[in-house]
Every structure is written in C-alpha cells, then in structure tokens.
Amino acid sequence: MKNSIKHCPICKKEKNGENTFCEIHEKAKKSLLEGYELWLKAYGILSWEAYLKELSALDERVGKTVKEVIDYERFFKK
Amino acid sequence: MPTSKITPPYIIGIAEKPQAANRLAWAIDEQNKPEKVDIKGVSVYLCKRNKKKIIIVPAIGHLFTLSQIGENWLYPALDFRWIPTYKEGKSKRTKKYVEVFQSLRNGTKDIIIMTDYDREGEVIGYLILKYVFGKENAKRMKFSTLTKRDINKAFDAMEKSLDIGFLNAGLLRHYVDWLYGINFTTALSNAYKRITGKFKLLSIGRVQGPTLFFIVEREEKINLFVPIPYWKISAEVKMGGNNLSVSYFKDKIDTLAEAQKISSECSSLEGTITDIKSEEKPIYNQPPFNLSELQRQAYWFFKFSPSKTLKIAEKLYLKGIISYPRTDSQKLPMTLGHKNILSKLSQISQYHELTEEILEKKKFKPFEGKKTDAAHPAIHPTGLPLDSQSTKDERNLFDLIVKKYLSVFAGPGKKIEKRIEISVNKHIFYFKGQELIEEGWMRYYKPYVSFEEKATPNVELNDKVIFNFIKHEKHFTKPPNRFNESTLLKKMEDEKLGTKATRADIITTLYTREYIEGIEIKPTLLGESIIRVLLKNFPLIITPTMTRNLEEMMDKIQEEKRELKSELISIQQELTETLKGFHEKEEVIGYELATDLHSMPNNNEQTTVLGKCPVCKKGELIIVKNKKTKKRFIACSAFRNPKIQCKATFPLPQYGNIYPTEEICEYDNLPMIKIENKKKTIISCISMDCPSKKSDKNEK
Numbered sequence: 001m002k003n004s005i006k007h008c009p010i011c012k013k014e015k016n017g018e019n020t021f022c023e024i025h026e027k028a029k030k031s032l033l034e035g036y037e038l039w040l041k042a043y044g045i046l047s048w049e050a051y052l053k054e055l056s057a058l059d060e061r062v063g064k065t066v067k068e069v070i071d072y073e074r075f076f077k078k
Numbered sequence: 079m080p081t082s083k084i085t086p087p088y089i090i091g092i093a094e095k096p097q098a099a100n101r102l103a104w105a106i107d108e109q110n111k112p113e114k115v116d117i118k119g120v121s122v123y124l125c126k127r128n129k130k131k132i133i134i135v136p137a138i139g140h141l142f143t144l145s146q147i148g149e150n151w152l153y154p155a156l157d158f159r160w161i162p163t164y165k166e167g168k169s170k171r172t173k174k175y176v177e178v179f180q181s182l183r184n185g186t187k188d189i190i191i192m193t194d195y196d197r198e199g200e201v202i203g204y205l206i207l208k209y210v211f212g213k214e215n216a217k218r219m220k221f222s223t224l225t226k227r228d229i230n231k232a233f234d235a236m237e238k239s240l241d242i243g244f245l246n247a248g249l250l251r252h253y254v255d256w257l258y259g260i261n262f263t264t265a266l267s268n269a270y271k272r273i274t275g276k277f278k279l280l281s282i283g284r285v286q287g288p289t290l291f292f293i294v295e296r297e298e299k300i301n302l303f304v305p306i307p308y309w310k311i312s313a314e315v316k317m318g319g320n321n322l323s324v325s326y327f328k329d330k331i332d333t334l335a336e337a338q339k340i341s342s343e344c345s346s347l348e349g350t351i352t353d354i355k356s357e358e359k360p361i362y363n364q365p366p367f368n369l370s371e372l373q374r375q376a377y378w379f380f381k382f383s384p385s386k387t388l389k390i391a392e393k394l395y396l397k398g399i400i401s402y403p404r405t406d407s408q409k410l411p412m413t414l415g416h417k418n419i420l421s422k423l424s425q426i427s428q429y430h431e432l433t434e435e436i437l438e439k440k441k442f443k444p445f446e447g448k449k450t451d452a453a454h455p456a457i458h459p460t461g462l463p464l465d466s467q468s469t470k471d472e473r474n475l476f477d478l479i480v481k482k483y484l485s486v487f488a489g490p491g492k493k494i495e496k497r498i499e500i501s502v503n504k505h506i507f508y509f510k511g512q513e514l515i516e517e518g519w520m521r522y523y524k525p526y527v528s529f530e531e532k533a534t535p536n537v538e539l540n541d542k543v544i545f546n547f548i549k550h551e552k553h554f555t556k557p558p559n560r561f562n563e564s565t566l567l568k569k570m571e572d573e574k575l576g577t578k579a580t581r582a583d584i585i586t587t588l589y590t591r592e593y594i595e596g597i598e599i600k601p602t603l604l605g606e607s608i609i610r611v612l613l614k615n616f617p618l619i620i621t622p623t624m625t626r627n628l629e630e631m632m633d634k635i636q637e638e639k640r641e642l643k644s645e646l647i648s649i650q651q652e653l654t655e656t657l658k659g660f661h662e663k664e665e666v667i668g669y670e671l672a673t674d675l676h677s678m679p680n681n682n683e684q685t686t687v688l689g690k691c692p693v694c695k696k697g698e699l700i701i702v703k704n705k706k707t708k709k710r711f712i713a714c715s716a717f718r719n720p721k722i723q724c725k726a727t728f729p730l731p732q733y734g735n736i737y738p739t740e741e742i743c744e745y746d747n748l749p750m751i752k753i754e755n756k757k758k759t760i761i762s763c764i765s766m767d768c769p770s771k772k773s774d775k776n777e778k
Contacts, residue, residue, distance in 0.1 A: 006698065006715075013673070028302055035304030042307045042333050055304070061554055063303035 086185025091134040094193040097396040099136035105229035189216040197248030247636035258284040269668035287620040303557035309337035318535025337550035353499035361491035365408040365447025366456035377564035384582035405454040408447025422461025444486040484522040491518030560598040607674035689749030693726035
C-alpha cells in the first residue's frame with residue numbers, strides 16, 4: 001500500500017478513473033497498440049513481447065513517452 | 079525652446095528613425111545639404127525647399143505606449159491610455175526624443191508625417207501628432223524606398239491626411255494585444271499564486287498562445303511516435319555500359335512477405351526495356367521576395383533567424399539600398415522604373431554581366447506572384463551599391479535580394495525528363511534521368527539554385543537488361559520534424575497568425591520567456607504546462623481561430639469597412655465574458671499549473687495511503703507532515719483538489735512507525751493502522767473518538 005492507487009505508475013501524476021496511466025501515458029499506450037497492429041501486418045507473426053523488444057532496440061526513433069510505456073510494460077508491469 | 083539656428087515658423091517632418099530622418103532631409107533639401115542641428119543629443123535636420131523651412135525630426139520607433147488605468151494585477155482590465163514609453167519605465171532613451179518634439183511645438187505651422195508607410199508607421203506618427211502637438215491629422219508622405227527619386231516623388235504628391243484605415247487597424251492591434259496580454263497574463267499569474275502562494279509571471283499573448291500551441295502539439299506527436307517498418311526494393315542494372323540504380327514502381331512495400339516475394343520473383347536477373355519516355359518540361363520561376371519568403375530563404379542559405387533577416391533588411395532599407403522590407407507583396411509594378419534600377423545595378427561589378435544581359439533583351443516586365451500589399455511592392459534593390467562598412471551578413475542578404483530581383487526578368491528554364499521502363503517477371507522498374515536544356519531564370523539566381531543533371535543511357539525498346547542485384551531493405555517511418563524558426567514562420571503565415579512585421583518578434587519573445595528552446599524548437603516544461611492547462615480550460619485562447627478572426631477584422635478596418643470604436647467595444651465585451659469564466663476556474667487552473675510545474679507542496683514525497691476518505695468519499699486518507707511544525711497527521715488527498723477541498727484530518731502519534739493494515743474498524747468503519755515502536759505494536763482505529771478506544775479505557 002505504499003503507492004497511491006490513483007497515480008500513474010510511470011510519472012506519478014494523477015490519473016482518471018479506471019485508466020492504468022495518466023492522460024499522456026494512456027495516449028502513448030494507445031499509440032503503441034495501434035503500432036502493434038501495423039507491425040503485425042508487416043511481419044505476419046509477431047508477439048507483443050518481441051514487438052516491444054524490437055521497439056526498444058530502435059531507441060531514439062521511438063517517441064519519448066512511448067518509450068516510457070515500453071519500459072513499464074517490459075520491466076515493471078509484473 | 080528652439081535653438082538659435084531654428085527660428086519659427088517652420089514645418090515639422092516626423093520621421094520614424096534617425097537614419098531615415100537623415101536620408102529624408104538629404105533628399106528634401108533643395109541643395110541636398112540640410113543643416114544638422116543637435117537638440118538634447120538628437121540630430122534634427124533643417125531643410126529648405128520652395129522658400130519654406132522644414133525641420134525633419136526623428137522618432138525612435140514608438141514613443142508612446144498603452145498603460146492601465148486603475149489598479150494593477152486585477153482583471154478584467156479594460157481601461158487604458160497612451161503615455162510616453164519612458165514613463166512606463168521602458169525604453170528610457172525615448173525621453174529625449176519626446177522632449178525634442180515638445181521643444182519645437184510652439185513654432186510649428188504645419189506637420190508632415192514621414193514615417194514608414196504601414197500600420198505601425200501611421201500609429202507612430204499619429205501618437206506624436208496627438209500627444210505632443212495636440213492635433214488629430216496631418217499631411218502624409220508615402221514612399222517605399224529611401225531613394226532621392228522616391229522621396230521627392232512622395233514629397234511632391236503628399237496626401238492631405240493620414241491613412242485612416244491603416245491608422246485604425248494599427249490602433250486596434252495595439253488595443254487588442256494590450257487587452258489580451260495584460261488580462262491573460264494577470265489571470266494566469268494570479269491563478270498560480272492562489273494555489274502556491276508564490277508569484278510567477280506567466281504571460282500569454284494573442285498570437286503567442288497559438289504559436290506556442292503549434293510547438294507543443296508537434297512535440298506531443300514526436301513523443302507519441304511509433305516507427306512502423308516498411309521495405310524498399312533496391313536494384314542496380316547494367317545499361318549502356320554503366321551500372322545504374324533503378325527504382326521499383328512502388329516506393330514503399332508494407333509487408334515483409336510482399337518484399338520477399340518481389341525479390342524472389344525478380345531473381346531471374348534479366349529484364350526487358352518495355353517503354354522509353356522523353357518529355358520536355360518547364361522549370362517555373364519563383365515570384366519576387368516578400369518578407370516571409372526572404373526570411374525563409376535567408377534561413378535556408380545563411381541560417382539567419384527571421385528576426386535577424388528583418389533587422390539586416392531594415393538596415394539596408396535605411397541606407398536606401400533596398401525597398402521597404404515589411405511587405406506581403408509579390409508584385410513589382412512597372413512604375414518602379416526597372417530599367418533605371420537595372421542600369422544602376424550594372425555599375426556594380428559583380429552584377430554587371432548579368433544585368434547587361436537583361437538590359438540588352440529590353441524586356442522589363444518582371445515575373446510576379448499573386449500576393450499583394452496595400453502599401454508597398456515586393457522587396458527589391460534600389461540600384462544603390464553597398465557602402466564599404468557593410469558587414470558580411472549585409473552583403474549576403476543584399477546578394478540574395480539582387481539575384482532574386484534579376485531572376486524575375488528571365489523566363490522559365492527548360493529540362494528534358496527521360497524515363498526508361500524495365501520489366502522483370504511482371505514487375506516494373508524505372509530509371510529516371512534529366513537534362514537541362516535552358517537555364518532561364520536559374521542563370522541569374524545562382525548560387526541559390528542548382529540543377530542536378532542525370533544522363534540517360536542510349537538504349538532501345540526490347541533491349542535486354544542485366545540486373546547486378548535486386549534486394550529488399552527494411553526502413554522505418556520517421557516522426558514529424560520539429561519546427562525551426564523558418565518553418566515556424568511559414569506555419570504562422572499559413573495560419574494567418576500575426577503580421578509580416580510581428581511574426582519574427584513573437585518567436586523571439588517565446589525564447590525570451592523560456593517557453594521554447596533549441597534550434598530545432600522544443601517547448602520547455604513551462605511552455606508545455608501553459609498550453610496543456612489552457613487547452614483543457616480555455617482552448618479559445620490558444621487555438622488559431624480567434625486570433626485569425628481578429629486579423630481579418632483588422633483588414634476590414636483598414637479597408638474602412640468596419641469601425642474601430644464599435645469593434646473595440648465588442649472585443650471588450652467578449653473578453654469580459656471569457657475572463658469571467660477564467661475567474662470561476664482560477665483555482666482549478668492554478669492547481670493544474672502548480673502540479674505541472676512541480677510547485678505543489680510535498681510533491682516528491684512518497685505517499686502512504688491508509689484507505690478511502692469517509693468524509694468526501696472521493697479522496698484517500700494519507701499521512702502528511704506539517705511543513706512548519708514537522709508534525710504528522712492524517713489528511714484527505716483531495717484537500718489540494720480545488721473542486722473538493724476536503725478538510726478531513728485525524729491526529730497521529732508522533733513517535734513510532736505507522737503502517738496501513740487494510741482493515742476497517744468495526745465501530746465506525748474507519749481504516750485501522752499499525753503503530754509500531756520499540757516497546758509495543760498496536761492495531762488501532764485512526765479516530766480518537768472511536769468507541770473501541772473508550773471501551774478499552776473503561777476496561778482498564
């Protein structure tokens with residue numbers, strides 16, 4: 001119970017209702033999900049984890065806020 | 079008091095700047111030898127013309143500014159007056175210029191306004207006329223260059239009145255900018271102070287807001303960008319004895335499977351030429367420079383910021399070397415006397431050869447663009463050479479302006495585009511080449527234009543072509559580019575934000591106020607926060623629609639289709655309504671700003687949550703420390719939220735560790751906490767009045 005339930009786990013800003021993240025990180029997650037659809041179409045088969053790993057390797061070409069969500073999804077979510 | 083050399087009566091000529099006064103005086107004096115007189119350290123010029131005494135006195139831009147009537151830092155602030163700029167504590171050097179005009183007031187029998195002919199020039203002249211000489215109108219000289227020819231023409235054909243359309247449009251811009259600037263700056267700063275207790279100047283202006291919005295919006299797109307893979311087919315062929323790169327007919331392949339399929343289907347490595355096309359195409363000329371295009375190209379070629387370009391162009395104008403630079407026009411009317419200008423330019427050695435070519439052709443009708451300006455033609459050289467003291471930057475900009483001017487007298491260039499189509503197993507590849515056959519205008523605009531020729535091999539239809547290789551390469555889509563000063567200026571122009579005269583200054587102001595940073599422009603935390611908060615609560619202030627409508631209104635006032643007074647009243651009414659709404663949301667806005675700017679008290683402290691607040695049912699009970707006494711207690715997290723401001727608090731023992739338990743007290747439904755110290759550990763309800771505690775005491 002050390003962390004507030006109503007704060008974004010990435011930036012600690014307040015978040016709305018049932019959302020996982022604050023407004024901007026929610027947008028980044030949406031962008032990440034939309035990107036996954038296109039990557040899946042491009043490669044045919046691609047797991048979510050592999051997709052995140054590939055994006056991490058692209059580094060500076062990925063938006064800063066998206067990168068924060070990727071790191072959260074890969075290393076902190078569990 | 080006038081000096082001994084200046085005896086009344088005389089005519090006063092009001093010039094916009096000291097250097098302009100000098101050039102005006104030189105041209106207006108019959109002998110071209112005006113007498114320079116020093117008053118309070120300001121040079122004024124005594125000229126004689128048609129047996130009349132004319133004293134040309136310079137201003138130094140605006141000598142008057144708008145000032146609030148009433149108490150500062152309250153809004154809405156709707157009442158203002160014009161006062162000398164130095165009395166506002168700004169631009170102290172303007173004081174002596176005001177005093178020079180005042181000292182010459184009594185002997186004045188007539189006044190001629192000789193400021194730059196545009197909205198600002200009209201306002202500068204009018205304010206001196208009204209607040210120094212107590213007059214509403216005067217004669218007006220209108221000119222676009224500070225050459226002897228143009229000045230004398232303007233003097234002989236001077237108007238009997240100021241341009242009222244220009245004046246009113248200019249005045250309205252000042253009023254509106256002042257009203258929006260002072261009110262929203264006050265409102266934002268007050269909102270921040272109300273929550274944090276600290277003063278921070280948070281300013282936003284009518285044009286600044288939407289401009290900053292573009293930058294923040296772009297940065298968000300970059301931050302949310304996910305690169306998407308795509309493939310390109312690259313191939314090299316042996317054709318006409320050369321190894322040449324050819325491109326697949328589809329620029330981008332969206333899937334790896336398709337890219338692999340193409341590579342494998344083309345693996346026969348032999349193609350056939352199935353089509354050869356050759357087409358002559360014109361290379362169209364570009365219109366003459368208006369200020370925006372000059373600023374863009376100067377940024378591109380010399381990396382000059384838009385404000386630097388304007389500054390240099392103004393210097394060249396004041397020296398009489400180029401025409402007035404604050405223009406939207408892409409027109410160069412024949413009345414400018416192009417033959418005369420070109421003849422003068424041909425005397426400058428570096429332009430001699432090119433200008434002689436144009437003069438020989440005797441074709442002096444320039445190529446023009448569509449944009450017009452009510453006051454001035456496109457930027458052009460006057461024919462005068464640069465002086466020996468000119469800087470490298472001045473020489474560069476002058477060269478760009480001259481070359482552009484020369485290029486508009488030439489026709490379009492011509493090129494031949496050739497395309498060879500190669501088919502391999504139903505897949506199409508192209509080789510594209512181009513050859514220049516006529517330079518046209520490009521000859522005169524070098525080195526600012528170049529043409530890359532690509533020779534096409536000599537081949538025929540049905541010839542076989544050997545592929546050296548065909549392969550697919552992975553690429554990724556790229557995020558949008560950040561704005562630089564040049565592209566931001568273009569965006570402002572496209573969105574009709576600001577005027578050609580103000581755009582560059584607005585970008586500079588955004589830097590000065592630390593809302594943006596970098597050559598590739600990024601918003602700072604402060605800039606981002608202001609936009610985020612205003613977008614959420616008052617999008618009208620930062621979206622371009624409102625300010626664009628105001629620009630259109632100013633145009634209508636300039637064309638005298640609308641009245642200044644009634645428009646001003648309606649703007650004040652609208653503003654009052656908007657500010658009323660702002661006032662109601664002041665706390666919410668202040669709270670959001672403070673949170674964004676990390677100015678909330680205890681912002682970085684880790685929060686211990688004990689459970690739901692029983693009072694407001696929205697916030698959570700958390701442990702907080704009083705900043706002054708350092709004593710801890712339980713409070714509701716919603717006490718910082720202006721919409722809720724829950725005042726629920728519970729005391730805590732000051733020693734030992736406190737832990738949440740997730741248990742609820744069976745007596746009053748409040749959270750239970752674990753209190754741990756060296757001697758004992760107890761589980762207790764947070765309330766001092768809990769019946770469980772009373773029953774404990776009774777039992778003891």
